[in-house]
Amino acid sequence: MTGPGVPTGRVVGFKRHLRVEVIKGEAVYLFSERGVTALKGSDAEALAPLLDCTRDLPALLRDVPAGVAPEQVGRFIARLDEAGLLTLGPPPGSGAAERARAYWEAAGTDANAAVADTAAKHVLVIATGATDPSAALSALRQAGLTAKVSSGELTTDDPADLSVVVCDDYLSPDLADIDAVHRAARRPWLLTKLTGAQVWLGPVFDSPELGCWHCLASRLWAHRDAEAHVQDALGQVGPASRPVASLPALDAMATHLMTLEVTKWLAGYRYPGQRGVMTFDSLDLTARHHEFRRRPQCALCGDPTHMRALARRPVRLSSQPKSSDNAGGHRSLTPQQVFDRYQHLLSPVTGVIKEITQHQTGPAFFNSFRAGPNVAVRRNCLFNPSAPRAENGGKGVTPLHGKVSAMCEALERHSGFFHGDEERIRGSYKSLRAHAIHPSSCQLFDDRQYPGRSTWNATHSSFQHVPDPFDDNAVIDWTPVWSLTRERHRLLPTAMLYYGAPPEAGSVSLYADSNGNAAGSCLEDAVLQGLLELVERDSVAMWWYNRTRRPEVDLTAFGDPWIDELRDVHAGLDREVWVLDVTADSGIPVLVALSRRVDGGNEDIMFGFGAHLDPRVALRRALTEMNQLMPVVVDGYKWTEPEPLHWWQHATITNQPYLMPDPAVRARVPADYAYTPSPDLLDDVTQVRGRVEALGLEVLVLDQTRPDIGLPVVKVIVPGLRSFWARFAPGRLFDVPVRLGWLPKPTAYHDLNPIPLFL
Known part of the structure; x- marks a missing residue:
């Protein structure tokens, strides 16, 4: 200058x-x-x-x-x-022209170029369905822009510099064709909903490399489960129609807000929000920006083979130094780093997680958070939000830990849901047996559970569901999983690996559960957490179903002020807290935290589990899981399922004595646990894996990390390790307690705990 x-x-x-x-x-x-x-x-x-x-x-x-x-x-x-x-x-002028130049200069753009561009460029208005484009066209022309309404079929050679699409719903089926034409022409288009009490603007789709309408629609449908269910039941395509609720002043504001965005785009003004969705609520005058990102695996603008290629690759683990924040376990990132990295996925519009909230029942000290909905139990909770695990749960010693925990569980469940782009191999077990693992080695149902399954299933929750026996000759979908033990791929039924996978015709023998599913700050972290969960549930199952008395853990000996505060908080609720050591043959500490009312009446016994090489982490995990669930029994029962309700109303330490410590055994103290800290997560994975493999078991991993999510997610499978649900096949459930000296002889099948573990 x-x-x-x-x-x-x-x-x-x-x-x-x-x-x-x-x-x-x-x-x-x-x-x-x-x-x-x-x-x-x-x-x-x-x-x-x-x-x-x-x-x-x-x-x-x-x-x-x-x-x-x-x-x-x-x-x-x-x-x-x-x-x-x-x-x-x-030289400066006056009136509207001068104010416009001041606006563009305030925006940091070249005012002269902005004025010239807005005068020279053309806008095409496109309406979907029965939407009337006249108000939008009028507002654009009033602002001095050259605009026309699209007539007839869209083509790629239209001279418009920007298209404005006005619709009554962002999931209108017409938008698919509109998106296709604009992607082919590489012409930008602005999506808007200008009717109704809530106005939506954006994004501007200006490059297939930055995402398309299908990427956005995938996110939107994920938040509209009930609507999708109704439309499917009615045989309808697209979103359900809704009455329009609006006022003339709101309609005018919406069209002029759209015109402002169009004018800024034509003038060359760019800001990140243009590639997101802005929602404006006219009732409370609040606006919110929702970040929109491309789905790299999108079938229309990305690579739909990504997940198939991922399943075909070996799972290779590498060194991952631990972070300094170990309050919630040993991770490669701090909780704040994890939240900052994935918080863009928290949005009721463009996110995977609609919202994260803290339970308001009970003391804030519980740090019990929820993020919903939980897609792993979607079919059971669509119309029953009070069902167990209807939402994803979060726990921790601080609010941040609880919030991040809920976030990661929600992203883990989403990543483990069937999307249709997963690797699948068609065949029967008999035809693939050289590589396939028989489902029964993972499901672990006893043959005696099948004949009466109809009666059992009718009186128990879906977590205790007994399926049809597996047919070795049935032709089904299989997915490769990587064996860390054998260094090669094995095959397991797809329906056991992904929530919501299509059921095989004529069979309900296979379904996925969350056992071994885990998210982590890195791949190694996720594998470690998945393995620890399997070890934890295996140990808990042996204690619970055999009803063995286990040693107490001396909480005072750990010298943890947070534990002291926890006991005080529970005492303030007229409750007592104790912890059992149910560590089994792996030697990895597995602890059970319990809390019960001591003021008379129902004891409302609650429990939580934790496993980790570090006994202090295992202890905190058990206690935080117990805290996480406490809001459902404080000030009345929040779950309506009969199994947990019956437990809280009838279970006592008198009629369930295995909940109490073994009085003949000394309480465990930190010195009883042989633990040497390591600075690297890979060391922990190697040690846990080694202990599991030493039991003659195979460790399998399926990488479920989704490219649009980014959070490492895996499903770890160890055939032979027990779930803590009611699955009573011969094996570890009966043999290990005897081998460890917990019992003099195996528990008879009919003497197993008749109360299925309901968490």
Whole structure:
């Protein structure tokens, strides 16, 4: 802007959106809607009054006060230009044109180019279904823009610089064709919903590399389960129609807000929100921006083979140093880092998680959070939000830990849901047996559970569901899983690996559960958590169904102030807390935390489980899981399922004595656990895996990480390890307690605990 390159005849001055005030001996102040900027120094006081857009550069140099050298002027002008405070152009005008130039300069754009572009460019208005485009067209033309309504079939050679699509629902089926034409033409289009009490604007789809309408629709449908169910039941395609609720003032505001966005885009003004969705609620005048990102695996604008290729690759683990925040376990990232990295997935519009909330029942100390819905139990909870695990749960020693825990569980469940792009191999067990693992080795139902399954299933929750016996000759879908033990791929039924996988015709023998599913700050973290969960549930099953008395854990000996506070909080609720050690043959500490009311009446016994190489982490995990579930029994029961209700109303330490510590065994203290800390998560994975494999078991991993999510998610499978649900096949459930000396002989099948574990 300075020197011989500046043409004469074009005035230089402060940008039009700035007003100048000089207080001599103090500073020059520039006022704008955004605030006040102070310029200090004698040069500023001497030269600022001359920058009133009435002089070109020669005139400015001519009028400088005596004693101010041209070099000083040049340096001052250069600094102002670098700070974005100066404009160069025709002399100022008046009225709307001048206000428009001030607006563009405030936006940081070239005002002259912005005015020229908005005057020269063309807008095409496209309406879907019965939506009336006339109000949108009128608003655009009132703003001085050249606009027309699309007539007839869309083509890729339309000369418009931007299309504006007005619809009554962002899931309108018409949008698929509109998206296809614009992607082919590489022409930008703005999606809008200008009717109703809530106005939606954006995104601008301007590049297939940044996402398409199908990427957005995938997110939107995920939040509209009930609607999808109704439409499917009625044989309808697309979203359900809704009555329009609006007012003339709202309609006018919506169309003019759309016009503003169109004008900014044509003028070349860009900001991140243009590629997201802005929702405006007219009832409380709140606006929210929802970040939109491309789904790399999108079948229309991405690579739909991604998940298939991922399943075909070996799972390779590498060194991952642990972070310094170990309050919630050993991770490669802190909870804050995890939240910051994935918080864009928290949105009821473009996110995977609709919201994260803290339970308001009970003390805040519980740090019990929920993020819903839980897709792993979607079919059971669509119309029963009070069902167990209808939402994803989060726990932790701090609110941040609980919030991040809920977030990660929701993302884990989403990643483990069947989307249709997973690797699948068609065949029967008999035809694939060289590579396939028989489902029964993972399901572990006893043959005696099948004949009466109809009666059992009718009186128990879906978690205890007994399926049909598996048919070795049935032709079904199988998915590769990587054997860390054998260093090769094995096959398991797809329906056991992904929630919501299509059922095989004529059979309900296979379904997925969350056992071994885990998310982590890195792949190694996820594998570790999945393995620990399997070890935990295996140990818990042996304790619960055999009803063995196990040693107490001396909580005082751990010297943890947080545990002391927890006991005080429960005491304030007239409850007592104790912990059992149910560690089994792996030697990995597995602990059970229990809490019961001691004020008479129902004991409302609640429990939580934890496993980890570090006994202190295992202890905190058990206690935080117990805390996480406490809100459902504080101030009345929040679950309506009969199994947990019957437990809380009838279970006592008298009629369930295995819940109490073995009085003949000394309480466990930290010195009883042989633990050497390691600085790397890979070391922990290697140690846990080694202990499991030493039991003659195979460790399998399926990488379920979705490219649009990014959070590492795996399903770990160890055939032979027990779930803590009612599955009573011969094996570890009966043999290990005897081998460990918990029991003198195996528990008879009919003497197993008749109360299925309901968590």
